[in-house]
Amino acid sequence: MVDATHEHGTSGQPLNVSFNTEDGQAMVVLAGSWVTRYVGRVNAQMRKIEHRKDFSTAVIDLSGVDALDTAGAWLVDRMRVALETAGKQVEIRGLKQHWETLFDAVGKTASAQADANPPLHKPNLGIQILDTIGRTVVNFGDDFIKSMHVLGAVVTGSQMRGGKGSPIRYPAFFHQIDRLGVGAIPVVVLISFIMGAIVAQQGAYMLSTYGAETYAVNLVGVLVLRETGVLLTAIMIAGRSGSAITAELGSMKMREEVDALHVIGLNPISVLVFPRLVALSISLPLLTIIADFAGLAGGAVALWLYSDVSPGIYVANLRDAITVQYFLAGLIKAPFMAMIIGTIAAVEGMKVGGSAESLGLRVTASVVKSIFIVIVLDGVFAIFYASINF
Secondary structure (H helix, E strand, C coil): CEEEEEEECCCCCEEEEEEEEECCEEEEEEEEEECCCCHHHHHHHHHHHHCCCCCCEEEEEEEEEEEECHHHHHHHHHHHHHHHHCCCEEEEECCCHHHHHHHHHHHHHHHHHHHHCCCCCCCCHHHHHHHHHHHHHHHHHHHHHHHHHHHHHHHHHHCCCCCCCCCCCHHHHHHHHHHHCHHHHHHHHHHHHHHHHHHHHHHHHHHHHHCCHHHHHHHHHHHHHHHHHHHHHHHHHHHHHHHHHHHHHHHHHHCCHHHHHHHCCCCHHHHHHHHHHHHHHHHHHHHHHHHHHHHHHHHHHHHHHHHCCCHHHHHHHHHHHCCHHHHHHHHCHHHHHHHHHHHHHHHHHHCCCCCHHHHHHHHHHHHHHHHHHHHHHHHHHHHHHHHCCC
């Protein structure tokens, strides 16, 4: 059986793909100019030959090829690889000596792509579970080591010295405090106010069954000061400021600004990460105090409107219900949460590759990991406070 395709380029040089099978042997005769400008016209014909199953051996004859470039060589080599993968024996004839280097290059590229994309086989469920657990543990270990590296670089690279020539850039601190802290005040106040009002309303609704609506003040005071004030603030900062830090560092990494700092002899951690960590460590405790007052104010408004508890009674009951200990229990958590958020954001930012997709993935991972670790840390503090009766 003979099958042939003729295509003409604008220069008049034909592309010829002639296919003949006899006694289980296929003869593929190529002719014309196999260059980038023309090879796309015979791609479909080459694909059909690659998928045929009526022969066991094949000969690809290049004697009639007038010109060949990378695209043409790749098309021929793709056919060879496809036929050999299907279990057929393939021989290439008429290969000119100066084309051998070209075929070696495209052959190595194809082999590298095959190694990078091995055949997929779906393991059983047990193997998948173990694989997921193993990868999670390894990734957690890598992130922990990188986090310790960032913290160590911050401590050693900051070189806490004052006076002339100090590497500490105070304007950078105030700029970051303004961006990461002051800019977050509206959203923190709003969320804390609403949460305080919700806790007060739900507490009053449940306690009204027992005629103890005024005890909702105790519930609001303890819950806001010990838990929701600092926790909601940390979550808001992780979503707002942590993602911003990751995006900024990731963009600098993509534009090779981090490498430029290395070249001029500066430590990128001390220049880029240190001011942001210090700003977060200062801002988060202050935002926590603001969130506590906003949450208590929200509870006061809700109880006033829902249960007719006047602001005077609310403040009087609040004095009896809470102590400075409750306020400190929440405030102590803030610097630790700030360091966690800043460190995770910096680590994820430094892991950004050269694509926009990588930047998006790292920003998402930064927010998710920060919120998860912050909630876990809050639980650890709750257990610790209970064990020491604090």
